[in-house]
Amino acid sequence: MATAPIQAPPQLPAEWQDFWALTKPRVLSLVVFTGLCGLLIAPAHIHPVLGFTAILCIALGAGAAATLNQWYEADIDAKMKRTRNRPLPAGRMDRQSALHFGVGLGVFSVILMGFALNLVAAAILAVSILFYVVIYTVWLKRRTPQNIVIGGAAGAFPALIGWAAATGHVALLPVLLFLLVFLWTPPHFWALSLFVNSDYAAAGVPMMSVVAGTKATRLQAFLYSWPMAAVAIAPWPLGLSGPIYGVAAVLLNLAFLGLAARVGFSREADPALMKAERQLFGYSILYLFASFGILVVDRLWYS
Ligand code: HEM
Numbered sequence: 247m248a249t250a251p252i253q254a255p256p257q258l259p260a261e262w263q264d265f266w267a268l269t270k271p272r273v274l275s276l277v278v279f280t281g282l283c284g285l286l287i288a289p290a291h292i293h294p295v296l297g298f299t300a301i302l303c304i305a306l307g308a309g310a311a312a313t314l315n316q317w318y319e320a321d322i323d324a325k326m327k328r329t330r331n332r333p334l335p336a337g338r339m340d341r342q343s344a345l346h347f348g349v350g351l352g353v354f355s356v357i358l359m360g361f362a363l364n365l366v367a368a369a370i371l372a373v374s375i376l377f378y379v380v381i382y383t384v385w386l387k388r389r390t391p392q393n394i395v396i397g398g399a400a401g402a403f404p405a406l407i408g409w410a411a412a413t414g415h416v417a418l419l420p421v422l423l424f425l426l427v428f429l430w431t432p433p434h435f436w437a438l439s440l441f442v443n444s445d446y447a448a449a450g451v452p453m454m455s456v457v458a459g460t461k462a463t464r465l466q467a468f469l470y471s472w473p474m475a476a477v478a479i480a481p482w483p484l485g486l487s488g489p490i491y492g493v494a495a496v497l498l499n500l501a502f503l504g505l506a507a508r509v510g511f512s513r514e515a516d517p518a519l520m521k522a523e524r525q526l527f528g529y530s531i532l533y534l535f536a537s538f539g540i541l542v543v544d545r546l547w548y549s
């Protein structure tokens with residue numbers, strides 16, 4: 247039987263691609279995934295259309311927050327190699343369009359969540375957008391090397407939102423997942439910041455690696471991995487998951503701690519050769535996808 251050629255997806259017009267880029271779609275994939283997992287593990291039956299709407303609201307809210315982040319910090323994005331080609335610093339879009347897009351998307355996502363799902367989920371979504379934009383981007387990012395420790399909480403909310411969308415309340419398990427992402431963020435980000443340190447230094451952003459130096463940042467990334475691992479494994483002994491998740495969590499966290507130890511005690515000085523940091527950063531993303539994914543399998547298996 248002859249197979250039809252696979253059609254290339256239709257290309258978005260250039261302007262739309264820039265709006266798409268404002269939402270930081272690659273980061274969004276993990277945000278949406280953790281939100282979806284929060285919804286799937288909740289002890290409630292939710293109509294698929296409502297479930298889809300909840301995830302859409304999380305995606306739109308996170309996209310709005312990412313847009314407003316870029317609207318506010320176009321000046322520092324212009325100074326960093328990694329970010330200077332974004333739509334605003336590259337001059338492909340005017341600031342007002344980005345602001346309208348970000349505010350519109352954010353307001354729409356919260357209102358839709360409130361009407362279609364419930365007020366608890368809508369309120370947490372609103373808090374996470376404000377947290378990322380106001381607390382992290384406007385207040386902390388340019389002021390303190392603790393910026394991502396506190397501000398990182400914004401990215402930890404989606405699992406809680408997914409659970410709340412399905413149940414109308416919060417509970418211990420999604421709070422543990424919130425804490426897991428909260429404690430995961432410092433090693434995730436500091437591993438990356440070590441090999442793009444010169445970018446942050448050039449932009450005058452007081453990231454830990456710029457202010458406290460390479461050695462202290464490596465050690466802190468390692469230290470945060472311990473409470474993260476404890477929180478990640480906790481659902482098993484607490485009876486909130488079965489052994490599928492429990493055993494996987496032990497293995498995933500041992501690997502995380504191993505990579506973080508190599509970073510913590512690494513003497514490598516050349517940014518071009520920061521192999522351990524690159525591995526920890528890459529693994530941090532795989533780790534979160536796997537932890538959440540396996541938790542869903544476990545909860546569905548034992549339910
Ligand atoms: C304040 C906290 C955080 C900071 C400062 C941070 C920073 C970064 C940066 C600078 C990158 C580099 C690549 C890029 O610009 O796209 C990155 C990549 C990434 N981050 Fe984070 N991150 C944080 C929290 C999170 C959270 C909470 C998630 C999701 C749960 C996440 C998911 C990802 C993913 C999936 C990538 C890889 C994107 C790619 O493939 O390019 N990050 N992060």
Ligand SMILES: CC(C)=CCC/C(C)=C/CC/C(C)=C/COP(=O)(O)OP(=O)(O)O
Binds near residue numbers: 277
């Ligand atoms: C539901 C909801 C609102 C969730 C928010 C999720 C979210 C977008 C979390 C922030 C994660 C992130 C990519 C931070 C980037 O830091 P940065 O902005 O300092 O990175 P940059 O240097 O790449 O701009």
